[in-house]
Amino acid sequence: MRICFLHKPNDPYILSRARYFVDRGHQVYSIYFESKKLGAHKSIGWCETRSLGKSSTFYSKYLNRFLYPKKIKKFTRDHEIDILHINGMLNSFYLPFSRAKKQVIENQGSDVLRAPDLYPVIKPLYRFFYRFVDAVIQDSKVAQKKGLLLGAPYELNEIIEIGVDFRHFNPDFHRGKARDNLGLSNEAKMVFSSRGMEDLYNLDIVLRAIPIVIESVMEVKFVFACNVSGFMEKYGRLIHELGIKKHLIFTGQIDHTETMPFYCRDADVVISVPSSDSSPASVYEAMACKTPVIISDLPWYQGKFDRDGDMIVVPVRNVDKLADAIIQVLSGRKKVDVDSAYENIIKNINFEIENKKLGQLYKKILQ
CATH class of the missing domain: 3.40.50.2000 (Glycogen Phosphorylase B;)
Structure with a gap:
């Protein structure tokens, strides 16, 4: 053809x-x-x-x-x-x-x-x-x-x-490459977001959750797959008001197949909390790496995945619920069935x- x-x-x-x-x-x-x-x-x-x-x-x-x-x-x-x-x-x-x-x-x-x-x-x-x-x-x-x-x-x-292309996104490759690039130790917790900076993706809510998270988890970095200049132009004032700059890392643009899988694999949790979504490939790719994900409560996942089993679900634009979910996952008090999520992705996506x-x-x- x-x-x-x-x-x-x-x-x-x-x-x-x-x-x-x-x-x-x-x-x-x-x-x-x-x-x-x-x-x-x-x-x-x-x-x-x-x-x-x-x-x-x-x-x-x-x-x-x-x-x-x-x-x-x-x-x-x-x-x-x-x-x-x-x-x-x-x-x-x-x-x-x-x-x-x-x-x-x-x-x-x-x-x-x-x-x-x-x-x-x-x-x-x-x-x-x-x-x-x-x-x-x-x-x-x-x-x-x-x-x-x-x-x-x-x-x-x-x-x-x-x-999901399992040649690139899978749980089998060695952990640590992204952390080495970022200068993060294995002990530091890594929260990763690869979504865009548009208002739709609610990064302001993610930023507002950080002060709550660091009260319970001191050694944590929030890693954003975007350029620092554009991010600071949009959210710089909020970051200054919250006093969270030292907890942020910006990777710049990441090659989707050569680099992104290592960030998905090395993260302790991947977050994707937009106000609207259809079928987020970035979430599925994290699941394929057997990394826990936190998503916003939208219709797309219903009938596909088990709520609070395959992933953690939080209300849209709710700072406290998002912060609590991140703390629960990072502390190990709440477990995500990453094996079930992985099998679901292999079969259906x-x-x-x-x-x-x-x-x-x-x-x-x-x-």
């Missing part, structure tokens, strides 16, 4: 999908939104690529988007693309211009769970552009239900997870199985 992804160039999960199909002999193409950082994108064996936009000027960022349809039309026609896989419903504007044989939309959690409520004007637009898709995928029932309400077709509408399902869907709509 000739498969073309329209995507952000550094989305590690789309890149992993692309690599899967390249490794199986398919001709894989990329239409991507230009970025200054293309490291991981360059590692894929693309047949051909096309960038959309080359700078951050007002013209290229906004007005130039009206030129993108012409590029997409030409690229998909010239390369006789079988499947155009568009990542994110917010990019559905380009669907009518594709000359691929079939179009697939991958609903992103925020695209369907948050954006339509924040910007109601896009609801009728979603309903219109869903008319141009041949299949829809998403990573959870929560996202699927919301997509259907917004006009997604009922037929050829499937839940296909990103899946497996990279190989999920992408095999995606390949079967591609073939089905081409028949």
Whole structure:
């Protein structure tokens, strides 16, 4: 098959999908939104690529988007693309211009769970552009239900997870590499967060929990997978008010496959407490490393995992409950069944199985 992804160039999960199909002999193409950082994108064996936009000027960022349809039309026609896989419903504007044989939309959690409520004007637009898709995928029932309400077709509408790549995320490799990089002893407790800095992810709540945690667990570091400059610009005043700077470590951008697994493995607990979520791959990756996780109480995990068995669940934006959960896990007073969580991930959220399902869907709509 000739498969073309329209995507952000550094989305590690789309890149992993692309690599899967390249490794199986398919001709894989990329239409991507230009970025200054293309490291991981360059590692894929693309047949051909096309960038959309080359700078951050007002013209290229906004007005130039009206030129993108012409590029997409030409690229998909010239390369006789079988499947155009568009990542994110917010990019559905380009669907009518594709000359691929079939179009697939991958609903992103925020695209369907948050954006339509924040910007109601896009609801009728979603309903219109869903008319141009041949299949829809998403990573959870929560996202699927919301997509259907917004006009997604009922037929050829499937839940296909990103899946955990166990070649990278697993409990078998040696502990200590991330701690060595951070200068942390084995005795120090490590709380790790790899989620973004958007308000959605409630990092202010995580920061406010730290003074409570350090009253009970003195030797603890909270490690954030983000750049210190951006973090301090947004949360610097709060950090100063709380007096917690010495308990924070910022790693900068972490390579998803080469480095992130070591941080998941070395952490004593991984926290992910957003206000909205669909099916968080970062949580599953921590589980695959047999590391305890603390999550916020959202619908996505229900029916998949045992509450307070496979993970610890806390109310959304509740500082005291989050702090108590972290203390309980770090002190050993509350145990997470990491073996059960690991087995669940292998059976139900497996990279190989999920992408095999995606390949079967591609073939089905081409028949």
